[in-house]
Amino acid sequence: MFENLQDKLNKAIKTLKGQGRITEINVASTIKEVRRALTDADVNYKVAKDITDRIRDKAIDRKVLISVEPGQLFVKIVQEELTELMGGEAQSINIKGDPAVILIAGLQGSGKTTFSGKLASYLKKQGRNVLLVADDIYRPAAIDQLKVLGEQVGVEVYSEPENKNAVQIAQNAVSQARKSGKKVVIVDTAGRLAVDEAMMQEIEAVKRAINPTETLFVVDSMTGQDAVNTAKTFNDRLNFDGVVLTKLDGDARGGAALSIKTVVNKPIKFISTGEKMEALDVFYPDRMASRILG
Ligand code: GDP
Secondary structure (H helix, E strand, C coil), X not given: CCHHHHHHHHHHHHHHHHCCCCCHHHHHHHHHHHHHXXXXXCCCHHHHHHHHHHHHHHHHHCCHHHCCCHHHHHHHHHHHHHHHHCCCCCCCCCCCCCCEEEXXXXXXXXXXXXXXXXXXXXXXXXXXXXXXXXXXXXXXXXXXXXXXHHHHHCCEEECCCCCCCHHHHHHHHHXXXXXXXXXXXXXXXXXXXXXXXXXXXXXXXXXXXXXXXXEEEEEEHHHCHHHHHHHHHHHHHHCCXXXXXXXXXXXXXXXXHHHHHHHHCCCEEEEECCCCCCCEEECCHHHXXXXXXX
């Protein structure tokens, strides 16, 4: 995960760490290299510029040049700024409600169904009674896929294969959950290969009808800046509550993880790092920043 960025940032910072005496020129050139490492990682240029400007201001403020361990202090500042960039504090999902309803949105192939299964398993392990809902009226295979995952994690899956009304299916699922005492309903929706008006209208209608306690936008981190642009489009229409970044196990660059919070102003809440049901983590910006800095 993020190997390229980690490598480049470490190279940039190493020059400072090795110096006995650090000059303004060293700091300025390190900051420039940090900026380049970020843009090479597919971080949006403005985001990269803003964060490196802040790193420079903090380095001046905290008198890095005359500090006892300038290299360490500089790394600490970069770590703090990367943490802020990714949202600061970890943000949890809202699972209050009777039942709590979690709506899962995103493009086809982003990892929605896999994540729905993982989230169901994660919440079940916390002792919650969960219902998964297959709300994809276009691909029968999507229903089967969710059923397989549901079976694997021991969570019931609601579906209506004959019904072609996604709003109705979602509403029926929530009533059924209420009747049977389920505490959390996870609604996995249909995605298309690209942002599409019909898909947007459908998911907006589902959202209005079931009034979810939490709407999560799932996106493939390997798509870099496209992930950020798609997030913006979905957020403009859905005003979602949080982002789930998937396929981080294959993402050597990290651009989406670093830019998404600034661009849509919504926190990353979970990260997915593999196909297995256990490969799900709550997103902690500070831990991710430490990881990026190696
Ligand atoms: P959906 O169309 O949005 O529901 O996407 P799926 O959940 O079907 O996922 C698409 C493909 O990506 C499947 O082959 C998944 O096994 C795979 N996948 C999902 N999440 C991850 C992940 O975090 N890492 C990796 N390596 N593969 C993933």
